[in-house]
Amino acid sequence: MKLTINEHVEMLQVPGIRQFSNKLIHFPDAVNLTIGQPDFSTPEAVKLAGIKAIENNQTGYSHNAGLLELRQAVSSFFNWKYGFSYEAENEIVITNGASEGIDSVFRTILSPGDEVILPTPLYLGYEPIINICGAKVVYLDTTDTEFRPSPERLESLITSKTKAILFNFPSNPTGVTIEKERMNELVAVLEKYQLFIISDEIYSENTFSGEHVSFAQYEVLRNRLFLIHGLSKSHSMTGWRIGYVLGPANFMETVLKVHLYNSVCASVPSQHAGIVALNECRHTPTEMNVEYMKRRDFVYDRLRGMGLDVVKPNGAFYIFPSIKKYGIDSFSFATKLLEEGGVAAVPGSAFTEYGEGYLRISYAYAMPVLEKGMDRLEKFLQRL
Ligand SMILES: Cc1ncc(COP(=O)(O)O)c(C=O)c1O
Structure with a gap:
């Protein structure tokens, strides 16, 4: 055979x-x-924290969801910057970079035959995972709307098979961000349908003029939104592999299982470095x-x-x-x-x-x- x-x-x-x-x-x-x-x-202080963790033998496994202190630092950072709150105990999972967060979320929510709407052109890290889950990608063309998704077009693509929609703003590859008004319009559509929303906001800290608007600031989406983030871009830590997923406790329980069967936990010295990045290097x-x-x-x-x-x-x-x-x-x-x-x-x-x-x-x-x-x-x- x-x-x-x-x-x-x-x-x-x-x-x-x-x-x-x-x-x-x-x-x-x-x-x-x-x-x-x-x-x-x-940043120097972050590097030193990583070195210190190794010297102090903080090199074993951590809690599968990540060190509680790091989850608290993630929670506190977003609360300070954007005013929304996630519980460190059960709404945050530390992952091996945002990449593993994306993978764990998709594998948690997708079944064969589901559809996922992706505004495009877009980063190439999503589609293969969706395909591996046996789900189907539906593109939302943004090329004639200055790379910002049109709410009408979004609504026209939603079917009974649509399981989720993913956004990535600021965007790789276009660098485009979405301003508050357009976000409000998109949220008005999303409110009407039972869909998961995955927002990869890994570039949020690299927003140049005006404030970044996060989907997590919309309370109405809170019970079905996964926020994907991490330290790779904001703190120039691509090789340290620290990402995080924030989401509602009932779904995060399963995201945590998928994550732990995949990788147990994120690198522990890197997690110690991450605490310093989020608490002491906010600027x-x-x-x-x-x-x-x-x-x-x-x-x-x-x-x-x-x-x-x-x-x-x-x-x-x-x-x-x-x-x-x-x-x-x-x-x-x-x-x-x-x-x-x-x-x-x-x-x-x-x-x-x-x-x-x-x-x-x-x-x-x-x-x-x-x-x-x-x-x-x-x-x-x-x-x-
Ligand atoms: C939009 C986007 N999401 C996620 C990632 C992956 O980030 P990480 O290094 O945290 O896995 C990248 C990396 O280029 C990216 O551009």
Whole structure:
């Protein structure tokens, strides 16, 4: 008998972004603008807390939901920043990065045949997990609404099979945020239907002007909302692997089971570092944002100067210009830009087919790198 593997796993593709970074190794002199992590160091106090935890032998397992002190720090941080409250005891689970939180939530709520609405273009970490659960993705196109989901379109996609909708604002790959008015309109639709809402707000602390509005601020959604978050972006801690899920106690009990059968608990020295990040380094993201904004303005102005159509981002560290006018698909465009122009940027098609015709540029790089990258891109476009 032939050995087979899970049929949904068999269908998984290598992410477009990975296919592209495989090419990159052959171009060591290229200006790399593909990376999706902050270029700052983890704050010193956070690093020391991690080192101290190891020295003090705090290296065993923790409670499956994470150290209570860290859960309290998460709860207190959100309460301080956004005014909503989650119980450390039973409404918060510390995960191995936001990635594992996303995985645990989807595997908790999805059954084969369910539908999940995803505003798109979007981050590539959701769809494969939904597919592994045997559920189906339904895209909500945002390309003609400046990458912000239209409430009417959202409502038109809801069927009896819709189990959940996921939002990710500020967005990877567009950098777009949603302002309060649009949030209110979306919530007015969501209120009418019994759906789970998953909000991946991992970039919330990297919001540049105006306040980030969290779905968790809407009490009316509270009993069916999962908030996904973590320290990777806000505190430049991608390698420490600390994320968290916040949600209603009755569902979090099961999220905790899924999480514990998967990974027991998050890395304990990292959890100790996380306590310091959340309690003592609350202004770290604001400091990073000063730099990100300078870079965002610079890259945005340069792209506009090159005649590219681009929505000005208000968060994260990505910008998503349209390259549609050149009439080449984004993978070929990015390949040509790499080979002939010496700049690496991620083809928009890596973020679903709705990203076709765009390029994702990360500005998580120092100014001289961005200057060189923009100069090269400009020359490349002039020759195109
Ligand atoms: C939108 C989004 N969600 C989640 C993640 C994963 O974050 P973590 O490093 O905490 O697993 C990323 C990473 O790039 C992301 O862009």
